[in-house]
Amino acid sequence: MSSAISKTIDSERVFKYLLIAPAVFVILLIGLYPLIKLIVTSFQNISMFDNDLSYQGFINYERLLDDDRLWKSLLHTIIFTAIALPIELVLGYLLALLFLEKLPFKQTLVAIILLPTIISPIVAGSIWRLMLDQRFGPINQIIAWFAGGDVRLLWTVETALVWPAILIAEVWQWTPFMFLLLLAALSNVDKEQLEAAQIDGASWWMTFRRIVLPAIMPVMFIAVLIRALDLFRVFDVIWTMTQGGPGTFTETISIYAYQMAFREFEISYSSAIAFLVIFLLTVTVVWALRRVEVSR
Amino acid sequence: MIRWDRGWRLTLRVACALMVTIVFLFPVYWLAAISIKTPNEIYSYPPVWLPAQVNLSSYMTLFRDGDAWSVWHSLVTAGVSTVFAMFIGTIAAYSIVRFRTGGDHLAIWIISQRMIPPICVAFPIFLLYVSWQIVDTYVGLILLYTAFNVPYVTWMMRGYIQEIPLELEQSAMVDGLTRWSVLWKVVMPMARAGLFATAVFTFIFAWNDFLFALILTKSEVVTYTVKVTGYFGSQSTFWSKIGAMSMLGVLPMILVVGTMQRFIVRGISLGAVKG
Numbered sequence: 001m002s003s004a005i006s007k008t009i010d011s012e013r014v015f016k017y018l019l020i021a022p023a024v025f026v027i028l029l030i031g032l033y034p035l036i037k038l039i040v041t042s043f044q045n046i047s048m049f050d051n052d053l054s055y056q057g058f059i060n061y062e063r064l065l066d067d068d069r070l071w072k073s074l075l076h077t078i079i080f081t082a083i084a085l086p087i088e089l090v091l092g093y094l095l096a097l098l099f100l101e102k103l104p105f106k107q108t109l110v111a112i113i114l115l116p117t118i119i120s121p122i123v124a125g126s127i128w129r130l131m132l133d134q135r136f137g138p139i140n141q142i143i144a145w146f147a148g149g150d151v152r153l154l155w156t157v158e159t160a161l162v163w164p165a166i167l168i169a170e171v172w173q174w175t176p177f178m179f180l181l182l183l184a185a186l187s188n189v190d191k192e193q194l195e196a197a198q199i200d201g202a203s204w205w206m207t208f209r210r211i212v213l214p215a216i217m218p219v220m221f222i223a224v225l226i227r228a229l230d231l232f233r234v235f236d237v238i239w240t241m242t243q244g245g246p247g248t249f250t251e252t253i254s255i256y257a258y259q260m261a262f263r264e265f266e267i268s269y270s271s272a273i274a275f276l277v278i279f280l281l282t283v284t285v286v287w288a289l290r291r292v293e294v295s296r
Numbered sequence: 297m298i299r300w301d302r303g304w305r306l307t308l309r310v311a312c313a314l315m316v317t318i319v320f321l322f323p324v325y326w327l328a329a330i331s332i333k334t335p336n337e338i339y340s341y342p343p344v345w346l347p348a349q350v351n352l353s354s355y356m357t358l359f360r361d362g363d364a365w366s367v368w369h370s371l372v373t374a375g376v377s378t379v380f381a382m383f384i385g386t387i388a389a390y391s392i393v394r395f396r397t398g399g400d401h402l403a404i405w406i407i408s409q410r411m412i413p414p415i416c417v418a419f420p421i422f423l424l425y426v427s428w429q430i431v432d433t434y435v436g437l438i439l440l441y442t443a444f445n446v447p448y449v450t451w452m453m454r455g456y457i458q459e460i461p462l463e464l465e466q467s468a469m470v471d472g473l474t475r476w477s478v479l480w481k482v483v484m485p486m487a488r489a490g491l492f493a494t495a496v497f498t499f500i501f502a503w504n505d506f507l508f509a510l511i512l513t514k515s516e517v518v519t520y521t522v523k524v525t526g527y528f529g530s531q532s533t534f535w536s537k538i539g540a541m542s543m544l545g546v547l548p549m550i551l552v553v554g555t556m557q558r559f560i561v562r563g564i565s566l567g568a569v570k571g
Protein backbone atom coordinates (compact mmCIF):
# COMPACT_ATOMS: atom_id res chain seq x y z
CA MET A 1 0.00 0.00 0.00
CA SER A 2 2.60 2.50 1.10
CA SER A 3 4.81 1.53 -1.84
CA ALA A 4 1.87 2.18 -4.20
CA ILE A 5 1.47 5.69 -2.77
CA SER A 6 5.15 6.47 -2.99
CA LYS A 7 5.12 5.19 -6.55
CA THR A 8 2.35 7.65 -7.45
CA ILE A 9 4.25 10.45 -5.80
CA ASP A 10 7.40 9.47 -7.68
CA SER A 11 5.64 9.37 -11.02
CA GLU A 12 3.94 12.68 -10.27
CA ARG A 13 7.29 14.24 -9.57
CA VAL A 14 8.44 13.30 -13.06
CA PHE A 15 5.07 14.16 -14.55
CA LYS A 16 4.99 17.73 -13.26
CA TYR A 17 8.38 18.46 -14.81
CA LEU A 18 7.38 16.79 -18.05
CA LEU A 19 4.38 19.09 -18.26
CA ILE A 20 6.39 22.25 -17.79
CA ALA A 21 9.45 21.20 -19.80
CA PRO A 22 8.23 22.29 -23.27
CA ALA A 23 7.31 25.77 -21.98
CA VAL A 24 10.64 26.25 -20.25
CA PHE A 25 12.44 24.95 -23.33
CA VAL A 26 10.88 27.41 -25.79
CA ILE A 27 11.33 30.30 -23.37
CA LEU A 28 14.99 29.46 -22.92
CA LEU A 29 15.37 29.16 -26.68
CA ILE A 30 13.70 32.43 -27.65
CA GLY A 31 14.13 34.36 -24.40
CA LEU A 32 17.31 33.40 -22.61
CA TYR A 33 19.52 32.27 -25.48
CA PRO A 34 19.18 35.60 -27.35
CA LEU A 35 19.92 37.47 -24.13
CA ILE A 36 23.17 35.58 -23.57
CA LYS A 37 24.10 35.89 -27.23
CA LEU A 38 23.39 39.61 -26.97
CA ILE A 39 25.69 40.10 -24.01
CA VAL A 40 28.48 38.08 -25.63
CA THR A 41 28.15 40.00 -28.91
CA SER A 42 28.22 43.34 -27.13
CA PHE A 43 31.77 42.57 -25.95
CA GLN A 44 32.96 41.64 -29.44
CA ASN A 45 33.43 43.72 -32.54
CA ILE A 46 31.05 42.62 -35.28
CA SER A 47 29.80 45.06 -37.89
CA MET A 48 29.42 45.31 -41.63
CA PHE A 49 33.20 45.62 -41.96
CA ASP A 50 34.58 43.72 -38.97
CA ASN A 51 34.06 40.23 -37.68
CA ASP A 52 36.28 40.16 -34.63
CA LEU A 53 35.05 37.60 -32.11
CA SER A 54 37.75 38.29 -29.52
CA TYR A 55 36.97 40.05 -26.25
CA GLN A 56 37.00 43.79 -26.81
CA GLY A 57 36.24 45.07 -23.35
CA PHE A 58 33.70 47.83 -22.97
CA ILE A 59 34.33 49.71 -26.24
CA ASN A 60 30.71 49.31 -27.38
CA TYR A 61 29.43 50.53 -24.05
CA GLU A 62 31.81 53.49 -24.10
CA ARG A 63 30.49 54.35 -27.52
CA LEU A 64 26.96 54.55 -26.05
CA LEU A 65 28.01 57.50 -23.92
CA ASP A 66 28.99 59.70 -26.87
CA ASP A 67 26.08 58.69 -29.08
CA ASP A 68 23.88 61.74 -29.42
CA ARG A 69 21.36 59.97 -31.62
CA LEU A 70 20.91 57.23 -29.02
CA TRP A 71 20.18 59.60 -26.13
CA LYS A 72 17.86 61.66 -28.30
CA SER A 73 15.91 58.56 -29.28
CA LEU A 74 15.75 57.52 -25.64
CA LEU A 75 14.55 60.99 -24.71
CA HIS A 76 11.89 60.86 -27.46
CA THR A 77 10.69 57.54 -26.09
CA ILE A 78 10.49 58.75 -22.51
CA ILE A 79 8.78 62.05 -23.36
CA PHE A 80 6.34 60.31 -25.67
CA THR A 81 5.50 57.79 -22.94
CA ALA A 82 5.19 60.57 -20.35
CA ILE A 83 2.72 62.48 -22.54
CA ALA A 84 0.69 59.65 -24.08
CA LEU A 85 0.19 57.67 -20.88
CA PRO A 86 -1.56 60.37 -18.78
CA ILE A 87 -3.71 61.40 -21.74
CA GLU A 88 -4.85 57.81 -22.28
CA LEU A 89 -5.42 57.37 -18.55
CA VAL A 90 -7.50 60.54 -18.10
CA LEU A 91 -9.50 60.09 -21.31
CA GLY A 92 -10.05 56.43 -20.47
CA TYR A 93 -11.27 57.38 -16.99
CA LEU A 94 -13.67 60.03 -18.29
CA LEU A 95 -15.05 57.57 -20.86
CA ALA A 96 -15.46 54.96 -18.15
CA LEU A 97 -17.45 57.45 -16.03
CA LEU A 98 -19.66 58.18 -19.02
CA PHE A 99 -20.41 54.49 -19.56
CA LEU A 100 -20.64 53.52 -15.90
CA GLU A 101 -24.37 54.05 -15.42
CA LYS A 102 -27.15 52.50 -17.46
CA LEU A 103 -27.11 53.45 -21.10
CA PRO A 104 -29.09 52.11 -24.05
CA PHE A 105 -27.01 49.89 -26.40
CA LYS A 106 -24.15 50.05 -23.90
CA GLN A 107 -22.65 46.69 -24.89
CA THR A 108 -22.68 47.51 -28.59
CA LEU A 109 -21.14 50.94 -28.11
CA VAL A 110 -18.39 49.54 -25.87
CA ALA A 111 -17.64 46.87 -28.46
CA ILE A 112 -17.29 49.49 -31.18
CA ILE A 113 -15.02 51.66 -29.05
CA LEU A 114 -12.86 48.61 -28.34
CA LEU A 115 -12.11 47.90 -31.98
CA PRO A 116 -9.02 50.16 -32.26
CA THR A 117 -7.28 48.34 -29.39
CA ILE A 118 -7.72 44.94 -31.00
CA ILE A 119 -6.47 45.79 -34.51
CA SER A 120 -2.81 45.68 -35.50
CA PRO A 121 -0.75 48.80 -34.72
CA ILE A 122 0.39 48.63 -38.33
CA VAL A 123 -3.20 49.01 -39.49
CA ALA A 124 -3.76 51.80 -36.96
CA GLY A 125 -0.72 53.64 -38.32
CA SER A 126 -1.91 53.15 -41.90
CA ILE A 127 -5.38 54.40 -41.02
CA TRP A 128 -4.01 57.59 -39.54
CA ARG A 129 -1.70 58.17 -42.47
CA LEU A 130 -4.76 58.03 -44.70
CA MET A 131 -6.76 60.20 -42.30
CA LEU A 132 -4.02 62.82 -42.07
CA ASP A 133 -3.10 62.97 -45.74
CA GLN A 134 -2.59 66.60 -46.66
CA ARG A 135 -4.92 66.56 -49.66
CA PHE A 136 -7.19 63.50 -49.63
CA GLY A 137 -7.50 63.01 -45.88
CA PRO A 138 -10.60 64.01 -43.92
CA ILE A 139 -8.78 65.68 -41.01
CA ASN A 140 -7.45 68.59 -43.02
CA GLN A 141 -10.88 68.90 -44.58
CA ILE A 142 -12.57 69.14 -41.19
CA ILE A 143 -10.03 71.73 -40.04
CA ALA A 144 -10.72 73.65 -43.25
CA TRP A 145 -14.44 73.83 -42.41
CA PHE A 146 -13.65 75.60 -39.17
CA ALA A 147 -10.69 77.63 -40.37
CA GLY A 148 -12.16 78.42 -43.76
CA GLY A 149 -10.25 78.19 -47.01
CA ASP A 150 -7.75 75.55 -47.99
CA VAL A 151 -5.85 73.67 -45.31
CA ARG A 152 -2.82 71.65 -46.40
CA LEU A 153 -1.12 70.58 -43.20
CA LEU A 154 1.70 68.10 -43.83
CA TRP A 155 1.05 66.00 -40.73
CA THR A 156 3.68 63.33 -41.27
CA VAL A 157 6.38 65.59 -42.67
CA GLU A 158 6.46 68.88 -40.80
CA THR A 159 8.47 68.80 -37.59
CA ALA A 160 5.87 70.71 -35.59
CA LEU A 161 3.14 68.24 -36.56
CA VAL A 162 4.70 64.75 -36.68
CA TRP A 163 4.70 64.08 -32.95
CA PRO A 164 1.10 65.28 -32.50
CA ALA A 165 0.12 63.08 -35.45
CA ILE A 166 1.72 60.00 -33.87
CA LEU A 167 0.20 60.94 -30.53
CA ILE A 168 -3.28 61.10 -32.06
CA ALA A 169 -2.88 57.62 -33.54
CA GLU A 170 -1.51 56.19 -30.30
CA VAL A 171 -4.18 57.79 -28.12
CA TRP A 172 -6.92 56.71 -30.51
CA GLN A 173 -5.71 53.12 -30.43
CA TRP A 174 -5.05 52.70 -26.71
CA THR A 175 -7.51 54.93 -24.85
CA PRO A 176 -10.11 52.14 -25.26
CA PHE A 177 -7.73 49.82 -23.41
CA MET A 178 -7.66 52.14 -20.40
CA PHE A 179 -11.38 52.75 -20.77
CA LEU A 180 -12.27 49.07 -20.63
CA LEU A 181 -10.06 48.27 -17.65
CA LEU A 182 -11.16 51.32 -15.68
CA LEU A 183 -14.82 50.63 -16.50
CA ALA A 184 -14.43 47.15 -15.03
CA ALA A 185 -12.65 48.56 -11.98
CA LEU A 186 -15.19 51.33 -11.42
CA SER A 187 -18.17 49.00 -11.58
CA ASN A 188 -16.65 47.11 -8.64
CA VAL A 189 -16.46 50.19 -6.39
CA ASP A 190 -18.67 49.73 -3.32
CA LYS A 191 -21.95 51.60 -3.98
CA GLU A 192 -22.91 51.75 -0.29
CA GLN A 193 -19.68 53.51 0.60
CA LEU A 194 -20.31 56.06 -2.13
CA GLU A 195 -23.83 56.71 -0.86
CA ALA A 196 -22.59 57.01 2.71
CA ALA A 197 -20.01 59.55 1.60
CA GLN A 198 -22.72 61.50 -0.19
CA ILE A 199 -24.91 61.55 2.91
CA ASP A 200 -21.95 62.73 4.97
CA GLY A 201 -21.54 65.56 2.49
CA ALA A 202 -18.05 64.62 1.35
CA SER A 203 -16.71 66.64 -1.53
CA TRP A 204 -16.17 65.12 -4.96
CA TRP A 205 -12.41 65.19 -4.47
CA MET A 206 -12.58 63.55 -1.03
CA THR A 207 -14.85 60.80 -2.30
CA PHE A 208 -12.50 60.21 -5.22
CA ARG A 209 -9.36 60.12 -3.09
CA ARG A 210 -10.70 58.14 -0.16
CA ILE A 211 -13.08 55.67 -1.81
CA VAL A 212 -12.79 55.49 -5.60
CA LEU A 213 -9.04 55.70 -6.03
CA PRO A 214 -8.08 53.02 -3.49
CA ALA A 215 -10.68 50.70 -5.01
CA ILE A 216 -9.51 51.06 -8.61
CA MET A 217 -5.81 51.35 -7.76
CA PRO A 218 -4.75 47.71 -8.32
CA VAL A 219 -6.32 47.58 -11.78
CA MET A 220 -5.10 51.05 -12.66
CA PHE A 221 -1.58 50.06 -11.68
CA ILE A 222 -1.63 47.01 -13.96
CA ALA A 223 -3.12 49.05 -16.80
CA VAL A 224 -0.46 51.75 -16.46
CA LEU A 225 2.31 49.15 -16.21
CA ILE A 226 1.19 47.28 -19.32
CA ARG A 227 0.81 50.50 -21.31
CA ALA A 228 4.08 51.98 -20.08
CA LEU A 229 5.99 48.90 -21.19
CA ASP A 230 4.21 48.95 -24.56
CA LEU A 231 4.85 52.65 -25.06
CA PHE A 232 8.48 52.25 -24.19
CA ARG A 233 8.96 49.82 -27.04
CA VAL A 234 6.69 51.64 -29.50
CA PHE A 235 7.73 50.74 -33.03
CA ASP A 236 4.91 49.74 -35.40
CA VAL A 237 2.81 52.92 -35.39
CA ILE A 238 5.78 55.20 -35.87
CA TRP A 239 7.26 52.89 -38.49
CA THR A 240 4.14 53.14 -40.65
CA MET A 241 3.61 56.84 -40.12
CA THR A 242 7.13 58.31 -40.35
CA GLN A 243 9.77 55.54 -40.16
CA GLY A 244 11.39 57.77 -37.54
CA GLY A 245 11.56 60.75 -39.86
CA PRO A 246 11.84 63.49 -40.89
CA GLY A 247 15.52 62.69 -40.42
CA THR A 248 15.70 61.19 -36.96
CA PHE A 249 13.06 63.50 -35.55
CA THR A 250 10.62 60.81 -34.41
CA GLU A 251 13.13 58.08 -33.79
CA THR A 252 12.36 56.04 -30.66
CA ILE A 253 14.75 53.65 -29.01
CA SER A 254 13.20 50.64 -30.76
CA ILE A 255 13.45 52.28 -34.16
CA TYR A 256 17.04 53.36 -33.55
CA ALA A 257 17.99 49.84 -32.42
CA TYR A 258 16.35 48.44 -35.55
CA GLN A 259 18.19 50.87 -37.82
CA MET A 260 21.52 50.07 -36.18
CA ALA A 261 21.06 46.30 -36.37
CA PHE A 262 19.29 45.76 -39.67
CA ARG A 263 20.20 48.80 -41.77
CA GLU A 264 23.74 49.63 -40.66
CA PHE A 265 24.66 46.11 -39.50
CA GLU A 266 26.39 47.45 -36.40
CA ILE A 267 25.82 44.10 -34.74
CA SER A 268 27.97 44.51 -31.66
CA TYR A 269 26.98 48.10 -31.05
CA SER A 270 23.27 47.38 -31.47
CA SER A 271 23.69 44.55 -28.96
CA ALA A 272 25.04 47.05 -26.46
CA ILE A 273 22.02 49.27 -27.12
CA ALA A 274 19.65 46.35 -26.66
CA PHE A 275 21.34 45.42 -23.41
CA LEU A 276 21.09 49.00 -22.18
CA VAL A 277 17.35 49.02 -22.92
CA ILE A 278 16.75 45.71 -21.13
CA PHE A 279 18.79 46.95 -18.18
CA LEU A 280 16.89 50.24 -17.92
CA LEU A 281 13.53 48.47 -18.21
CA THR A 282 14.37 45.90 -15.56
CA VAL A 283 15.59 48.54 -13.12
CA THR A 284 12.50 50.68 -13.69
CA VAL A 285 10.02 47.85 -13.35
CA VAL A 286 11.66 46.42 -10.23
CA TRP A 287 11.72 49.93 -8.72
CA ALA A 288 8.03 50.46 -9.57
CA LEU A 289 6.99 47.11 -8.11
CA ARG A 290 8.99 47.78 -4.93
CA ARG A 291 7.38 51.16 -4.48
CA VAL A 292 3.94 49.65 -4.82
CA GLU A 293 4.73 46.99 -2.28
CA VAL A 294 6.07 49.59 0.14
CA SER A 295 3.03 51.83 -0.25
CA ARG A 296 0.74 48.91 0.47
CA MET B 297 -39.80 68.50 -12.77
CA ILE B 298 -37.24 66.08 -11.35
CA ARG B 299 -38.35 63.48 -13.89
CA TRP B 300 -37.81 65.88 -16.73
CA ASP B 301 -34.38 66.75 -15.40
CA ARG B 302 -33.40 63.09 -15.31
CA GLY B 303 -34.57 62.60 -18.87
CA TRP B 304 -32.39 65.48 -19.94
CA ARG B 305 -29.35 64.05 -18.23
CA LEU B 306 -29.85 60.69 -19.86
CA THR B 307 -30.27 62.28 -23.27
CA LEU B 308 -27.09 64.26 -22.76
CA ARG B 309 -25.16 61.16 -21.72
CA VAL B 310 -26.47 59.17 -24.66
CA ALA B 311 -25.48 62.00 -27.00
CA CYS B 312 -21.97 62.13 -25.52
CA ALA B 313 -21.60 58.35 -25.69
CA LEU B 314 -22.71 58.32 -29.32
CA MET B 315 -20.30 61.10 -30.21
CA VAL B 316 -17.38 59.30 -28.56
CA THR B 317 -18.28 56.09 -30.35
CA ILE B 318 -18.33 57.88 -33.67
CA VAL B 319 -14.92 59.43 -32.99
CA PHE B 320 -13.44 55.99 -32.34
CA LEU B 321 -15.26 54.32 -35.19
CA PHE B 322 -14.75 56.91 -37.89
CA PRO B 323 -11.10 56.11 -38.73
CA VAL B 324 -12.01 52.45 -39.25
CA TYR B 325 -14.98 53.54 -41.34
CA TRP B 326 -12.67 55.71 -43.42
CA LEU B 327 -10.39 52.72 -44.06
CA ALA B 328 -13.37 50.58 -45.06
CA ALA B 329 -14.64 53.37 -47.31
CA ILE B 330 -11.30 53.71 -49.07
CA SER B 331 -11.17 49.97 -49.67
CA ILE B 332 -14.45 50.13 -51.64
CA LYS B 333 -13.91 53.45 -53.39
CA THR B 334 -13.01 53.83 -57.05
CA PRO B 335 -9.60 55.42 -57.76
CA ASN B 336 -11.44 58.60 -58.77
CA GLU B 337 -13.19 58.76 -55.42
CA ILE B 338 -9.96 58.06 -53.50
CA TYR B 339 -8.05 60.82 -55.25
CA SER B 340 -10.69 63.49 -55.20
CA TYR B 341 -10.53 66.83 -53.50
CA PRO B 342 -12.47 67.54 -51.37
CA PRO B 343 -12.62 63.95 -50.12
CA VAL B 344 -15.67 61.78 -50.81
CA TRP B 345 -17.33 60.98 -47.47
CA LEU B 346 -19.64 58.28 -48.72
CA PRO B 347 -18.64 56.10 -51.67
CA ALA B 348 -21.37 56.08 -54.33
CA GLN B 349 -21.33 52.31 -54.59
CA VAL B 350 -19.48 49.26 -53.32
CA ASN B 351 -16.57 48.74 -55.64
CA LEU B 352 -14.59 45.59 -54.93
CA SER B 353 -11.87 46.11 -57.52
CA SER B 354 -9.22 46.87 -54.86
CA TYR B 355 -9.83 43.48 -53.28
CA MET B 356 -9.90 41.85 -56.71
CA THR B 357 -6.48 43.32 -57.50
CA LEU B 358 -5.06 41.86 -54.29
CA PHE B 359 -6.31 38.41 -55.18
CA ARG B 360 -5.29 38.66 -58.86
CA ASP B 361 -1.73 39.83 -58.10
CA GLY B 362 -1.33 37.18 -55.43
CA ASP B 363 -0.82 39.77 -52.67
CA ALA B 364 -3.72 38.23 -50.80
CA TRP B 365 -1.50 35.22 -50.12
CA SER B 366 0.07 37.27 -47.33
CA VAL B 367 -3.26 37.10 -45.47
CA TRP B 368 -3.11 33.32 -45.85
CA HIS B 369 0.45 33.34 -44.45
CA SER B 370 -0.74 35.35 -41.45
CA LEU B 371 -3.64 32.96 -40.97
CA VAL B 372 -1.48 29.83 -41.09
CA THR B 373 1.34 31.13 -38.87
CA ALA B 374 -1.04 32.68 -36.33
CA GLY B 375 -3.39 29.69 -36.37
CA VAL B 376 -0.83 26.90 -36.07
CA SER B 377 1.28 28.75 -33.49
CA THR B 378 -1.88 29.34 -31.43
CA VAL B 379 -2.53 25.59 -31.28
CA PHE B 380 1.06 24.86 -30.19
CA ALA B 381 1.24 27.72 -27.69
CA MET B 382 -2.10 26.73 -26.17
CA PHE B 383 -0.98 23.14 -25.69
CA ILE B 384 2.45 23.94 -24.27
CA GLY B 385 1.20 26.80 -22.11
CA THR B 386 -1.83 25.00 -20.71
CA ILE B 387 0.03 21.88 -19.54
CA ALA B 388 2.69 24.13 -18.01
CA ALA B 389 0.00 26.12 -16.22
CA TYR B 390 -1.55 22.92 -14.89
CA SER B 391 1.82 21.85 -13.54
CA ILE B 392 2.32 25.22 -11.86
CA VAL B 393 -1.14 25.26 -10.27
CA ARG B 394 -1.55 21.65 -9.16
CA PHE B 395 2.02 20.73 -8.26
CA ARG B 396 3.26 24.20 -7.39
CA THR B 397 6.16 23.57 -9.74
CA GLY B 398 8.79 26.22 -9.25
CA GLY B 399 6.76 27.95 -6.54
CA ASP B 400 5.54 31.48 -7.23
CA HIS B 401 8.75 32.53 -8.88
CA LEU B 402 8.54 30.37 -11.98
CA ALA B 403 5.18 31.83 -13.03
CA ILE B 404 6.48 35.36 -12.54
CA TRP B 405 9.69 34.58 -14.41
CA ILE B 406 7.62 33.21 -17.30
CA ILE B 407 5.35 36.27 -17.58
CA SER B 408 8.33 38.63 -17.23
CA GLN B 409 9.56 37.27 -20.57
CA ARG B 410 6.88 39.39 -22.18
CA MET B 411 8.49 42.53 -20.80
CA ILE B 412 11.55 42.40 -23.04
CA PRO B 413 11.06 44.56 -26.15
CA PRO B 414 11.06 42.33 -29.26
CA ILE B 415 13.65 44.51 -31.00
CA CYS B 416 16.20 43.71 -28.28
CA VAL B 417 16.19 39.99 -28.99
CA ALA B 418 15.45 40.28 -32.70
CA PHE B 419 18.99 40.16 -33.98
CA PRO B 420 20.22 37.13 -32.02
CA ILE B 421 17.07 35.30 -33.11
CA PHE B 422 17.72 36.34 -36.69
CA LEU B 423 21.27 34.92 -36.48
CA LEU B 424 19.95 31.71 -34.97
CA TYR B 425 17.42 31.41 -37.79
CA VAL B 426 20.09 32.00 -40.42
CA SER B 427 22.23 29.20 -39.03
CA TRP B 428 19.22 26.88 -38.84
CA GLN B 429 18.14 27.97 -42.33
CA ILE B 430 14.56 28.68 -41.27
CA VAL B 431 14.42 32.35 -42.26
CA ASP B 432 11.39 33.01 -44.45
CA THR B 433 9.70 29.68 -43.69
CA TYR B 434 6.44 28.71 -42.02
CA VAL B 435 8.42 26.70 -39.47
CA GLY B 436 10.44 29.75 -38.45
CA LEU B 437 7.51 32.10 -37.91
CA ILE B 438 5.37 29.45 -36.23
CA LEU B 439 8.19 28.58 -33.83
CA LEU B 440 8.70 32.22 -32.97
CA TYR B 441 5.03 33.05 -32.41
CA THR B 442 4.63 29.89 -30.35
CA ALA B 443 7.56 30.77 -28.11
CA PHE B 444 6.47 34.37 -27.89
CA ASN B 445 2.94 33.44 -26.78
CA VAL B 446 3.71 30.60 -24.38
CA PRO B 447 4.30 33.01 -21.44
CA TYR B 448 0.94 34.67 -22.05
CA VAL B 449 -0.93 31.36 -22.31
CA THR B 450 0.77 29.94 -19.22
CA TRP B 451 -0.06 33.04 -17.21
CA MET B 452 -3.69 33.25 -18.33
CA MET B 453 -4.42 29.53 -18.04
CA ARG B 454 -2.86 29.53 -14.57
CA GLY B 455 -5.60 31.94 -13.53
CA TYR B 456 -8.37 29.90 -15.15
CA ILE B 457 -7.17 26.55 -13.77
CA GLN B 458 -6.92 28.00 -10.25
CA GLU B 459 -10.67 28.55 -10.42
CA ILE B 460 -11.41 24.87 -11.00
CA PRO B 461 -12.34 23.13 -7.73
CA LEU B 462 -9.77 20.59 -6.64
CA GLU B 463 -12.43 18.13 -5.42
CA LEU B 464 -13.51 17.38 -8.97
CA GLU B 465 -10.03 16.19 -9.86
CA GLN B 466 -9.67 14.24 -6.65
CA SER B 467 -12.90 12.34 -7.19
CA ALA B 468 -11.85 11.60 -10.76
CA MET B 469 -8.60 10.18 -9.46
CA VAL B 470 -10.41 8.09 -6.89
CA ASP B 471 -12.38 6.71 -9.83
CA GLY B 472 -9.07 5.50 -11.20
CA LEU B 473 -8.24 8.10 -13.83
CA THR B 474 -4.56 8.85 -14.35
CA ARG B 475 -3.27 12.40 -13.99
CA TRP B 476 -3.02 12.72 -17.74
CA SER B 477 -6.62 11.73 -18.32
CA VAL B 478 -7.74 13.97 -15.44
CA LEU B 479 -6.04 16.81 -17.28
CA TRP B 480 -7.80 15.99 -20.55
CA LYS B 481 -11.18 14.79 -19.31
CA VAL B 482 -11.77 17.01 -16.28
CA VAL B 483 -9.57 20.10 -16.36
CA MET B 484 -9.72 20.96 -20.06
CA PRO B 485 -13.53 20.75 -20.32
CA MET B 486 -13.91 22.78 -17.13
CA ALA B 487 -11.58 25.46 -18.42
CA ARG B 488 -12.97 25.60 -21.94
CA ALA B 489 -14.24 29.19 -21.74
CA GLY B 490 -10.80 30.26 -20.56
CA LEU B 491 -9.10 28.13 -23.19
CA PHE B 492 -11.21 29.66 -25.91
CA ALA B 493 -10.66 33.25 -24.77
CA THR B 494 -6.93 32.76 -24.33
CA ALA B 495 -6.65 31.12 -27.74
CA VAL B 496 -8.37 34.07 -29.38
CA PHE B 497 -5.92 36.51 -27.81
CA THR B 498 -2.94 34.35 -28.66
CA PHE B 499 -4.15 34.37 -32.24
CA ILE B 500 -4.58 38.16 -32.19
CA PHE B 501 -1.04 38.76 -30.90
CA ALA B 502 0.44 36.67 -33.71
CA TRP B 503 -1.98 38.11 -36.28
CA ASN B 504 -1.04 41.69 -35.33
CA ASP B 505 2.72 41.13 -35.21
CA PHE B 506 4.88 43.20 -37.50
CA LEU B 507 8.45 43.37 -36.26
CA PHE B 508 9.27 39.66 -36.27
CA ALA B 509 7.57 39.14 -39.61
CA LEU B 510 9.55 42.08 -41.01
CA ILE B 511 12.85 40.61 -39.86
CA LEU B 512 12.25 36.91 -40.45
CA THR B 513 10.49 36.89 -43.82
CA LYS B 514 11.56 37.91 -47.29
CA SER B 515 9.13 36.65 -49.90
CA GLU B 516 7.77 33.17 -49.14
CA VAL B 517 5.77 33.75 -45.96
CA VAL B 518 5.41 37.56 -45.87
CA THR B 519 2.47 38.42 -43.59
CA TYR B 520 -0.21 40.99 -44.30
CA THR B 521 1.23 43.58 -41.90
CA VAL B 522 4.56 43.58 -43.74
CA LYS B 523 2.73 43.78 -47.04
CA VAL B 524 0.72 46.83 -45.92
CA THR B 525 3.81 48.81 -44.98
CA GLY B 526 5.32 47.92 -48.37
CA TYR B 527 2.54 49.84 -50.14
CA PHE B 528 3.76 53.12 -48.66
CA GLY B 529 6.36 54.02 -51.25
CA SER B 530 8.61 57.04 -51.31
CA GLN B 531 7.38 57.86 -54.81
CA SER B 532 3.79 56.67 -54.75
CA THR B 533 1.42 55.34 -52.14
CA PHE B 534 -0.98 52.59 -53.20
CA TRP B 535 -4.04 53.77 -51.31
CA SER B 536 -6.51 51.25 -52.64
CA LYS B 537 -4.22 48.34 -51.78
CA ILE B 538 -3.51 49.73 -48.31
CA GLY B 539 -7.24 50.09 -47.75
CA ALA B 540 -8.18 46.62 -48.95
CA MET B 541 -5.28 44.75 -47.33
CA SER B 542 -5.75 46.52 -43.98
CA MET B 543 -9.46 45.73 -44.08
CA LEU B 544 -8.65 42.04 -44.57
CA GLY B 545 -6.58 42.37 -41.39
CA VAL B 546 -9.36 44.18 -39.52
CA LEU B 547 -12.33 41.97 -40.50
CA PRO B 548 -11.47 39.04 -38.15
CA MET B 549 -11.07 41.53 -35.31
CA ILE B 550 -14.56 42.93 -35.90
CA LEU B 551 -15.79 39.38 -35.43
CA VAL B 552 -13.82 39.13 -32.18
CA VAL B 553 -15.19 42.29 -30.53
CA GLY B 554 -18.65 41.37 -31.78
CA THR B 555 -18.73 37.91 -30.25
CA MET B 556 -16.41 37.74 -27.28
CA GLN B 557 -16.71 41.03 -25.56
CA ARG B 558 -17.08 39.56 -22.09
CA PHE B 559 -13.70 37.83 -22.33
CA ILE B 560 -11.82 40.86 -23.57
CA VAL B 561 -11.24 42.62 -20.24
CA ARG B 562 -9.55 39.63 -18.70
CA GLY B 563 -7.63 38.88 -21.87
CA ILE B 564 -6.04 42.29 -22.33
CA SER B 565 -5.44 42.99 -18.64
CA LEU B 566 -3.30 39.85 -18.36
CA GLY B 567 -5.87 38.43 -15.98
CA ALA B 568 -5.76 41.39 -13.57
CA VAL B 569 -9.47 42.05 -14.06
CA LYS B 570 -11.54 38.90 -13.71
CA GLY B 571 -14.48 40.40 -15.66
